[in-house]
Amino acid sequence: NAGVMQNPRHLVRRRGQEARLRCSPVKGHSHVYWYRQLPEEGLKFMVYLQKENIIDESGMPKERFSAEFPKEGPSILRIQQVVRGDSAAYFCASSPDLGIDTDTQYFGPGTRLTVL
Amino acid sequence: GQNIDQPTEMTATEGAIVQINCTYQTSGFNGLFWYQQHAGEAPTFLSYNVLDGLEEKGRFSSFLSRSKGYSYLLLKELQMKDSASYLCAVRDLLDGATNKLIFGTGTLLAVQP
Numbered sequence: 001n002a003g004v005m006q007n008p009r010h011l012v013r014r015r016g017q018e019a020r021l022r023c024s025p026v027k028g029h030s031h032v033y034w035y036r037q038l039p040e041e042g043l044k045f046m047v048y049l050q051k052e053n054i055i056d057e058s059g060m061p062k063e064r065f066s067a068e069f070p071k072e073g074p075s076i077l078r079i080q081q082v083v084r085g086d087s088a089a090y091f092c093a094s095s096p097d098l099g100i101d102t103d104t105q106y107f108g109p110g111t112r113l114t115v116l
Numbered sequence: 117g118q119n120i121d122q123p124t125e126m127t128a129t130e131g132a133i134v135q136i137n138c139t140y141q142t143s144g145f146n147g148l149f150w151y152q153q154h155a156g157e158a159p160t161f162l163s164y165n166v167l168d169g170l171e172e173k174g175r176f177s178s179f180l181s182r183s184k185g186y187s188y189l190l191l192k193e194l195q196m197k198d199s200a201s202y203l204c205a206v207r208d209l210l211d212g213a214t215n216k217l218i219f220g221t222g223t224l225l226a227v228q229p
Binding site (some may be wrong): 002031032033035040041042043044048055056058091095102103104105106107108109110 | 118147149151157158159161164166200201205207208215216217219220221222
């Protein structure tokens, strides 16, 4: 029973390039969340998606950042024209649709993005 | 505003008991979570409280007082492997159905022999 999977685990980009982060939720989970963790800071909510729909993107910067969770395939967090301040660990979490465990979000191992 | 406070660092001795406190002020509240995070790894779920009182799960217990905006995580019979960051998070329902978690900065616990 695989948990949340994220790839790549480490990603290096130069300023101005694009970064694509992938997240495969726990099998059967239809809710996906993205969080960012800057060095010495707590996890910050970015976006919450349910299959093909963005439910809450209140934590995501308006420019350069986008997220999707298509009907088939992983969720993608896309950062265009990366800047050094985007360097952080990006964590994906998922939660199930129904059942007694609907409150719990399970986290993936994260993608560590370094912008040179 | 949204504010979650927990101590930055704590030190405890192997075999002892340690209590990690968390206070919160959030616009909405629908449950409080504790996660454990080892350096460079994913946060792993420890406990969930939505009603006042104590929830016990093996060596770990978590307490919630909604009227005081306060929670603690209690770790008993500390082991060296318990050295990690402990994250307090509140589930916010300010905007309706959103399920987002608001995290504190985490408490780095060092367990010494």
